[in-house]
Amino acid sequence: MAEPPVLIRQDEVEGLLHYKDLIPRLEVALGKFSKLDSAEVIQPVRTTVPLQKYNGFLGLMPAYLVHEDILCTKLVCFYKRESGSTLPSTQATVLLFDPEYGNVKAVMDGEVITAKRTAAVSAISAKLLMPAKSEVLTILGAGHQALSHYNVFTETFSFKEVRVWSRRKETAERFAQSTQGHVTVWESVEEAVNGADVIVTVTGASEPVLFGQWVKPGAHVAAVGACRPDWRELDDVLMRQAEVYVDSREGAVAESGDIILSGCLQSLERFSMEQDLPLERRPLCSNPLEWGFKMQSLPSLCLNSGRTNTEDLRIMGWPWM
Ligand SMILES: NC(=O)C1=CN([C@@H]2O[C@H](COP(=O)(O)OP(=O)(O)OC[C@H]3O[C@@H](n4cnc5c(N)ncnc54)[C@H](O)[C@@H]3O)[C@@H](O)[C@H]2O)C=CC1
Numbered sequence: 487m488a489e490p491p492v493l494i495r496q497d498e499v500e501g502l503l504h505y506k507d508l509i510p511r512l513e514v515a516l517g518k519f520s521k522l523d524s525a526e527v528i529q530p531v532r533t534t535v536p537l538q539k540y541n542g543f544l545g546l547m548p549a550y551l552v553h554e555d556i557l558c559t560k561l562v563c564f565y566k567r568e569s570g571s572t573l574p575s576t577q578a579t580v581l582l583f584d585p586e587y588g589n590v591k592a593v594m595d596g597e598v599i600t601a602k603r604t605a606a607v608s609a610i611s612a613k614l615l616m617p618a619k620s621e622v623l624t625i626l627g628a629g630h631q632a633l634s635h636y637n638v639f640t641e642t643f644s645f646k647e648v649r650v651w652s653r654r655k656e657t658a659e660r661f662a663q664s665t666q667g668h669v670t671v672w673e674s675v676e677e678a679v680n681g682a683d684v685i686v687t688v689t690g691a692s693e694p695v696l697f698g699q700w701v702k703p704g705a706h707v708a709a710v711g712a713c714r715p716d717w718r719e720l721d722d723v724l725m726r727q728a729e730v731y732v733d734s735r736e737g738a739v740a741e742s743g744d745i746i747l748s749g750c751l752q753s754l755e756r757f758s759m760e761q762d763l764p765l766e767r768r769p770l771c772s773n774p775l776e777w778g779f780k781m782q783s784l785p786s787l788c789l790n791s792g793r794t795n796t797e798d799l800r801i802m803g804w805p806w807m
């Protein structure tokens with residue numbers, strides 16, 4: 487009979503999961519996922535169960551790394567919360583299986599994994615796509631993802647200035663007090679992103695908060711928050727003028743409101759047909775270097791940065807979550 491599963495609590499995951507290990511491992515996993523080879527990685531688009539009564543969803547996110555023989559799934563509930571709500575926006579658990587026997591070997595807290603994994607993938611996208619001398623980082627949103635993004639971006643890069651905006655100024659101020667380094671609080675998104683080299687959007691918004699006319703050419707945007715087909719963080723102008731990278735084309739066209747609702751897919755379908763491109767080579771958005779790969783089915787945008795090393799861009803897409 488199989489051993490009962492090991493339980494790995496949140497504080498234990500926190501103590502075990504460090505960006506210096508996580509980032510290189512993610513880069514390898516993302517590279518494998520990007521090959522779209524089911525002999526290597528099997529990770530279907532997540533199944534989502536609506537929890538209408540609670541304005542939320544249960545997402546089921548299984549993955550199998552064939553050669554490493556790693557079988558796992560994340561189970562995550564996520565919600566749209568009212569301003570001022572004290573309830574969490576996400577709650578996650580990760581299960582690790584013995585792929586041969588079929589039993590669950592470990593039950594892990596998924597909160598820290600979600601926070602760190604998501605932020606680490608954004609940092610990888612920035613490493614590949616942000617302007618060479620990036621000095622100003624702006625974070626839109628001031629919750630859990632904002633903090634993990636602050637931590638990994640300041641640990642990995644050397645920004646001269648970090649800014650934060652949140653829809654409630656008090657939340658942004660609390661955030662700025664909780665960080666290790668200095669963060670300036672801004673009252674409007676327009677001012678907060680003015681001149682920013684890297685912009686991270688980690689809000690629970692369902693309407694655009696970031697507008698293309700405010701974003702400087704060459705800036706890199708890591709868009710994390712709008713993970714439902716009817717949620718938005720970015721406006722149509724930004725979506726149309728950017729080069730867009732995602733980890734999973736399948737996932738992005740099914741889940742990313744910014745991609746689906748901005749209408750960029752339709753014009754690209756026409757472009758792809760004219761160019762006679764096979765599906766996996768088709769760009770996701772205007773002015774593509776190549777259709778690329780970024781995080782959890784959400785876009786990473788790059789505004790005409792001129793980065794053309796598409797081999798580097800082949801890493802993206804963590805198979806678990
Ligand atoms: N792409 C991915 O893999 C992941 C995406 N997410 C999504 O990222 C977003 C942020 O997650 P957390 O930081 O965990 O949530 P959180 O609840 O800790 O923080 C959310 C932040 O967004 C702000 N916000 C909420 N509604 C807003 C609105 N309508 N307009 C502007 N700001 C608004 C809140 O004031 C808060 O600062 C959520 O939408 C979540 O579903 C979370 C985890 C992973």
Ligand SMILES: O=C(O)C1=NCCCC1
Pocket residue numbers: 562563564576600713782807
């Ligand atoms: O990929 C994840 O993890 C999540 N995506 C959507 C929101 C909750 C967590």
